[in-house]
Amino acid sequence: MTITRRTLMQSVLAAGAVLAAPSILRAQDKQAIRMIMGDIQIFDPVFTTSQNTFNHAMAVYDTLFALDADLVPQPQMVGNWSASDDKKAYTFELRDGLSWHDRTPVTAADCVASIRRWGQVEPSGQLLLKHAANIVATNDRTFVITLNEAVGSLTDILAKPLFMMREQDAKLPATEQVTTNIGSGPYKFNAELTRPGSRVVYDRNEQYVPRNEPSSGFAGAKIAKAEQVIWENISDPQTALAALQAGEVDFWAEPVADLFSVIESSDNLVLDTLGGNGSDWVVRMNFLQPPFNNVKMRQALLYLIDQKAFLSLMAPDEKFGRPVASTFGTGSPYSNDVNIEWFKEGGDLEKAKQLIAESGYAGEKVVILDPTDWRDGDVASQLFASVLQKAGINAELAPMTWSELAVRRGNKGPVEDGGWNFFITTFSDYEMRDPMATSLFVMNSEEAWYGWPQNDEFEVLRGKWPRTETKTERQALAREMQRIWWDYVPIVFLCQTKAPSARNKHLVDIISTPAPERAIWNMRKVEG
Amino acid sequence: MASYIYRRLFSAIAVMAMVGIFIFLLVRLAPGDPAVVMAGRNATEQIVNGIREHLGLNQPLPVQFIHWLSAMLHGDFGTSIFSGRPVFELLAQRLAPTVSLSVLTLALSVSVGVFFGILAAWRDGGFVDRLLTVFSAFGYSVPVFVIGYFLVYVLAISVAWLPVQGYAPMDEGVGDWFAHLILPTVALSLPFIAFVARVTRASMLEVLSEDYMRTAAAKGASSCAMLFHHALRNAGVPILTVIGISFAYLIGGVVLTETVFNIPGVGRLVVDAINNRDYPIIQSVLILTSGLYVLINLAVDLTYTLIDPRIRY
Numbered sequence: 001m002t003i004t005r006r007t008l009m010q011s012v013l014a015a016g017a018v019l020a021a022p023s024i025l026r027a028q029d030k031q032a033i034r035m036i037m038g039d040i041q042i043f044d045p046v047f048t049t050s051q052n053t054f055n056h057a058m059a060v061y062d063t064l065f066a067l068d069a070d071l072v073p074q075p076q077m078v079g080n081w082s083a084s085d086d087k088k089a090y091t092f093e094l095r096d097g098l099s100w101h102d103r104t105p106v107t108a109a110d111c112v113a114s115i116r117r118w119g120q121v122e123p124s125g126q127l128l129l130k131h132a133a134n135i136v137a138t139n140d141r142t143f144v145i146t147l148n149e150a151v152g153s154l155t156d157i158l159a160k161p162l163f164m165m166r167e168q169d170a171k172l173p174a175t176e177q178v179t180t181n182i183g184s185g186p187y188k189f190n191a192e193l194t195r196p197g198s199r200v201v202y203d204r205n206e207q208y209v210p211r212n213e214p215s216s217g218f219a220g221a222k223i224a225k226a227e228q229v230i231w232e233n234i235s236d237p238q239t240a241l242a243a244l245q246a247g248e249v250d251f252w253a254e255p256v257a258d259l260f261s262v263i264e265s266s267d268n269l270v271l272d273t274l275g276g277n278g279s280d281w282v283v284r285m286n287f288l289q290p291p292f293n294n295v296k297m298r299q300a301l302l303y304l305i306d307q308k309a310f311l312s313l314m315a316p317d318e319k320f321g322r323p324v325a326s327t328f329g330t331g332s333p334y335s336n337d338v339n340i341e342w343f344k345e346g347g348d349l350e351k352a353k354q355l356i357a358e359s360g361y362a363g364e365k366v367v368i369l370d371p372t373d374w375r376d377g378d379v380a381s382q383l384f385a386s387v388l389q390k391a392g393i394n395a396e397l398a399p400m401t402w403s404e405l406a407v408r409r410g411n412k413g414p415v416e417d418g419g420w421n422f423f424i425t426t427f428s429d430y431e432m433r434d435p436m437a438t439s440l441f442v443m444n445s446e447e448a449w450y451g452w453p454q455n456d457e458f459e460v461l462r463g464k465w466p467r468t469e470t471k472t473e474r475q476a477l478a479r480e481m482q483r484i485w486w487d488y489v490p491i492v493f494l495c496q497t498k499a500p501s502a503r504n505k506h507l508v509d510i511i512s513t514p515a516p517e518r519a520i521w522n523m524r525k526v527e528g
Numbered sequence: 529m530a531s532y533i534y535r536r537l538f539s540a541i542a543v544m545a546m547v548g549i550f551i552f553l554l555v556r557l558a559p560g561d562p563a564v565v566m567a568g569r570n571a572t573e574q575i576v577n578g579i580r581e582h583l584g585l586n587q588p589l590p591v592q593f594i595h596w597l598s599a600m601l602h603g604d605f606g607t608s609i610f611s612g613r614p615v616f617e618l619l620a621q622r623l624a625p626t627v628s629l630s631v632l633t634l635a636l637s638v639s640v641g642v643f644f645g646i647l648a649a650w651r652d653g654g655f656v657d658r659l660l661t662v663f664s665a666f667g668y669s670v671p672v673f674v675i676g677y678f679l680v681y682v683l684a685i686s687v688a689w690l691p692v693q694g695y696a697p698m699d700e701g702v703g704d705w706f707a708h709l710i711l712p713t714v715a716l717s718l719p720f721i722a723f724v725a726r727v728t729r730a731s732m733l734e735v736l737s738e739d740y741m742r743t744a745a746a747k748g749a750s751s752c753a754m755l756f757h758h759a760l761r762n763a764g765v766p767i768l769t770v771i772g773i774s775f776a777y778l779i780g781g782v783v784l785t786e787t788v789f790n791i792p793g794v795g796r797l798v799v800d801a802i803n804n805r806d807y808p809i810i811q812s813v814l815i816l817t818s819g820l821y822v823l824i825n826l827a828v829d830l831t832y833t834l835i836d837p838r839i840r841y
Contacts, residue, residue, distance in 0.1 A: 041610035041804055042566055047579075049568030121575050175578035179612045195621050196611040197800045198792030234693060234790045242680050242692045243790070373803070403560035403805060410573055439572060449572065 031227040033507065033523060035251040036240050039233040040200055043189075044178040045163050046118050054161055054517045055253075058218070059202050059229070060101075061163035061183035064092065064111065065155050066218040071332060071430060071514050073159035074219035076211065077106070077184070087150040087469070094141045097209035100166055101188045108137035113170035115145075115162065120174035124157045124437035127466065151466040152436075152474075160437060161517070186210070186224040186521045193230075200231040202520070215522055217276075217514045225509070225524040244269060244502060250525065251510075252502040253518060260317065263502045271500045273320065276514040277331035277429035278498030280324050281314065281380060282440065282491045286421050287453040288412050291366065296359035298489035299343075303355065304391055306347030310495040313379055324429070324496040327482040331514075332433030333471060334478035339486040352391050366395045367415045369423040371402040380424050380494055409450045423450075429496060430515045435462050435481065440491060453490045529833075536829070540822045547818045548600070552593055555810050561585070562609050562805040583609060596811065606808035608801075615812045618797060625695040626782060626793035628705070632713040633778065637720035638771060644721065645728020645767075646755055652733060660725060667722030672781055676715040676788040683711060693790035712789040716781050720774055727770045731763035738762075764835040772828035779817060 038052035045057035066076040075081065079095030098106035112135050119125035134146040151157065169178045181189035187202035194200050210221040232249060234240040237256045243249045245266065255263060255271070263269045283301070285292040292298055307323040315321025325344050328334040366388065370381040381397060388395035398420070400408065405423055413419040427440060435441035441462060445454035461481045468474045501518075503510065506526050511519040563580040564571075580586055584595075599606055605615035648660040684692040690711055696704035735741065736759055744758050783795035794813060801809035832839045 039800065041800070041806075043611075048566055049571050053568075121578075123572075173582075175575075175582040177612050195792050196608070196613065196618065197797060198622075232694070232790065235796075236787050236790070238677055239680070239693050239788055239790050242677075242685055243694075246685055246688065246692045248692055248694070401560055403562075403565050406564035406567075406576070407559075407561050410576075 032230055033226040033228075033251070033520075033525060034230045034232060034249040035253065035520070036234050036243070036249050037200075037231040037253045037518070039197060039235075040231075041197065042177060043181055045161060046121060046174050047177050051517060055520075056189075056200065057161065057163045057183075058185070058517060059187040059520050060181055060185045060189050061165065062098070062185045062222075063159070063162055063164065063218070065159035067159050067430075067514050068219040069217040069512065069514060071217075071433065073153070073155040074213070074216075076219060077111075077164060081155075083154070087154075088147045090145045090147075090154055091138075092143055092145070095209075095211075098184055099207050100184050101182045101205060101207075102166075103207065104166070105140070106164065106184050107140045107167070108143040109140075110167045110170065111164055112137050112143050113167040114164045115158075117165070117170045117172070117174055118162050122160065122162075122437070123439060123442075124160055124434065125162070127151060127436050128154075128157050131466070149467070150469070152468055156434070157437075184208075186222040187229060190228075198233055200233075202229045202231075204228070215511060217511070218519060222519075222521040224521050226520075229520050244504065247504065250504045250507040251523075254499050255502045257316070257320075260320075260500070268505055270503050270505055272503060272510070273498045273500045274510060274512050274518065276498075276512070276516070277329060278321075278496055279426040279516060280329060280429050280432060280496050281310065281424065281426055281494035283384060283422055283424050283494060284440075284449075284451045284491055286412075286419065286451050287445075287490075289414050289419055289421065291359065291361045291364055292421055294359045294361075295488065296355045297361060298492075300352040300355035300359070300391070301492045302343035302486070302489060303346065303348040303352035304387055305343075305492055305494060306345075306387075307493065307495045309347070309387075310380065310383060311497075313383055314376060314495055315497045319498075320500055321495055321497045324493045327432070327485045328435075328478055329429040329432035330496060331429055334433055334475055336475070336479045336482055338479045339483045343486070349391060356391060356393070361393070363394050365415055366393055366421045367398050367419070368395060369405045369408060369420050370397040370399045371405050371423075372399045373401045377402070377424055384422070384424065384494070412452065424494070428515050435465055435478075443488075443490060451490075453488070455484065455488045455490070458484045458488065533826075533830070536826050540819075540826065543822055544815070544819055548597070548815060549593075551811055551814045551818075552596060555805075555807050556589055556592070558805075560805045562807065565804050566610060596808075600815070605812040608809055609806045610804055615808050618809065619794065619812065619816070622792060622794045622797045624697060625791045626786070626795060628695075628698070628709055629712055629716065629782060629785065629791060629793065630778060632709055633716045633720065633781075634771070634774075636713055636717040637724055637774070640717070641721040641724025642728050642760075642767065644725035646732055646760065648725065648729040649732035649736060649759075650751070650755060652736075657729075660729075664722040664726050667718040668726075670718070672715050672719070672784050673788050675718055676711070676785065679711045679715055680789075695791045695793070708791075712785045712791060715788070716778075716785045719781070720778070723774060724767065724770060728763065728767050731766045732759055735759045735763045761835060765832055765839075768828055768831055768835065772825055775824050776821060779821075 037055060040052045040056050042048045042050065042053050043056055045053050063076050064078050065073045068074050077094055077098055078092050080093045081091060083090050094106060094108060100106060115135055116129070119129035128151060131147050131149055131151050132145055133148050135143065137143045145154065164184060165178060166182055169180055169182070172178055181191065186205055186208045188205045190201040190203050204224040204227050208224060210223050213220040215221050234243060237259060240252055241259050241262065244252050260271060263271050285298060287293050311321045322330065324330050325340040326335040326337065328336065368381050368385050371377040385395045385397050408418065408420060409423055411419045415421065427438065431438045439449035442448045443453045443455040443458045445452050458481060461477060461484065464477060468477055499516065507523060508526055510523045511521065513519050563576050563583060563585060566579055567576045584592065596606070607614055608618055611618065644660050648657045651657045680692055683690045691708050694708055696708045698705040741754060741758060744754050749758070782793065783799055786793045786795040787799070798810060798813040
């Protein structure tokens with residue numbers, strides 16, 4: 001047989017068609033939704049505060065209450081519930097049809113064990129356990145929480161990411177991981193197809209009974225429309241974009257800013273902001289060491305920081321960022337404008353220099369812990385250092401990985417002994433609505449979060465929070481707390497960013513959540 | 529020969545023992561703390577300390593070393609700190625993509641590289657030789673990820689002949705498996721093809737100028753017989769050495785290629801483990817890789833005797 005150029009070309013084209021067939025078939029598979037999500041190394045949402053783990057937990061587990069799009073707690077696994085007149089005894093009844101993925105029924109005892117495990121580590125859970133006289137199941141579907149003293153809105157506390165697990169799982173200590181991944185949520189974890197670090201697969205839970213109310217935030221009907229949802233961990237952004245463009249994946253949770261313009265210019269792709277109010281960028285200082293143990297130095301920081309400058313770096317497109325000034329974030333019922341007028345505009349170098357001089361600052365070295373393996377954190381640290389230097393502060397970056405940073409920030413000593421003055425982190429804006437649950441609000445030195453601030457006046461006000469009953473009372477208390485907060489300056493905001501997601505146009509009905517966490521129910525693929 | 533093999537195996541065990549101690553110390557003394565990574569960015573000190581205590585990371589280093597060594601000697605690679613699953617199981621899941629990519633890359637690199645090298649030597653100084661020299665310089669100097677992105681753009685996005693990323697197991701269809709591996713294999717092979725081609729060319733040129741090659745030509749041997757029967761066999765030892773050495777470079781290349789093409793192989797497993805300070809995975813992969821490298825070099829040494837009967841141990 002003679003091989004001519006024509007037969008050779010025909011063979012090459014035929015081989016190309018055969019090899020391309022699998023990817024074409026994959027793109028036409030309407031039953032599975034493929035998403036590029038962050039890596040999940042730990043699957044237990046009580047064990048870690050990682051957002052990726054929370055994303056996983058929302059697919060697999062269900063919650064007693066859930067926040068709707070307006071941050072109002074709504075019953076989820078709970079059917080009927082009631083509170084005694086003195087708000088010290090709450091009775092919760094689980095709704096019909098709840099079952100675990102192993103087909104056993106969800107019981108009140110499971111829920112009690114889950115609350116107790118969560119309460120070992122989560123601040124608002126710790127508050128609940130501290131004030132609870134008893135948490136007990138009275139029958140298979142009913143449990144009662146009896147309090148020594150009122151803790152304000154208990155449903156607010158229960159609407160935290162508090163995921164219900166089977167009793168045998170929830171009996172493990174909070175420092176030991178639950179690895180069974182058996183929940184009662186709309187999707188089941190497919191352990192056989194999952195490859196930790198690479199791919200996580202969820203199958204529709206056919207037994208799941210959604211609520212009748214329409215979906216809103218994390219609340220309402222959770223309808224698993226896709227038969228299977230596959231989360232891919234594609235670490236390289238160029239590869240992720242190429243996979244999205246080629247239709248190999250339908251959704252990319254966190255595209256990098258460099259590629260926003262490419263995504264927006266594509267006919268088939270959409271850039272969405274789904275995560276509520278986004279993330280607040282926070283500078284935390286060390287209150288135990290000079291010079292920022294001096295309140296005038298901290299106030300000088302507020303004059304120095306021009307949030308617009310940080311936004312131009314962190315979120316150049318104004319759709320994806322905005323300034324934040326209220327202690328309680330931008331989107332909560334307690335956000336207010338008390339005591340922010342003096343620093344709101346920022347960038348007042350002269351006023352900052354004056355306060356620095358008044359503080360008696362003598363040029364001591366100031367160390368900023370710089371997480372170089374977290375790109376945005378690194379960029380923000382560098383700009384922050386240059387801002388300090390411009391005001392005559394002897395600022396120095398200490399480059400390190402986030403893991404090293406997280407160890408070093410535990411050092412309470414002076415910088416000469418491996419201590420620190422600043423590090424930058426982010427908090428979900430919606431977390432800032434709750435001074436009992438967010439570690440930044442604690443100001444009792446030893447028990448406070450890294451930096452260890454102490455302000456007794458603020459702590460007295462914070463102690464009143466659980467005992468306030470109405471929203472109006474809380475709003476008044478929030479204004480008073482904010483007045484003290486900005487006089488004392490426990491943090492400095494750099495800006496607020498809302499990381500957008502990218503998707504193919506054929507993926508629709510994605511839930512817009514009040515937090516950066518993603519919900520995977522309801523979404524579906526359409527022809528097009 | 530047998531005594532040589534025994535000596536080499538004994539020295540391999542000694543090398544592995546030293547590698548084991550070095551790896552343990554390197555991993556443990558590097559900055560970072562898995563408990564911190566596990567707890568999350570905004571975790572409290574109390575949570576981090578609880579996890580550290582639970583994992584036994586507060587124990588003195590010698591105690592941790594003895595625990596690890598004892599488990600390794602019993603064939604127990606330990607459990608991943610993060611996923612809580614046996615390291616052996618995680619490695620087994622990741623082995624097939626990496627072995628597939630490595631084997632295809634070696635096969636392509638050796639076959640094409642040796643062929644190009646022979647061709648260049650045969651046409652020494654001519655157009656083909658100069659063309660292959662340019663190709664070698666290109667293949668050797670352009671990074672894997674640049675080639676990778678280029679191939680993806682042309683063959684996966686523009687004409688959509690091949691998948692952009694990922695891996696399909698062979699049991700789901702050989703066509704799909706092969707389709708997913710074409711681009712990463714080509715991207716990873718280019719520098720190796722260039723390397724093998726350069727060494728083959730140099731080695732062949734040396735052999736082709738030998739007296740016995742002139743004798744073979746005088747006796748009327750065909751070009752094919754001269755090149756492949758007489759010359760290649762005598763030029764084989766340096767080529768084989770280069771292939772052995774290439775294995776170490778291949779490991780580094782595989783890590784990068786697996787990242788660019790999102791292949792869930794051992795390379796990505798170990799990169800993730802290093803980022804997370806997942807000690808059991810890092811230690812196990814490094815020990816296995818070192819052991820494999822030692823064994824491959826032993827195999828290369830032994831193969832010399834097959835190529836060149838004058839070599840005796």
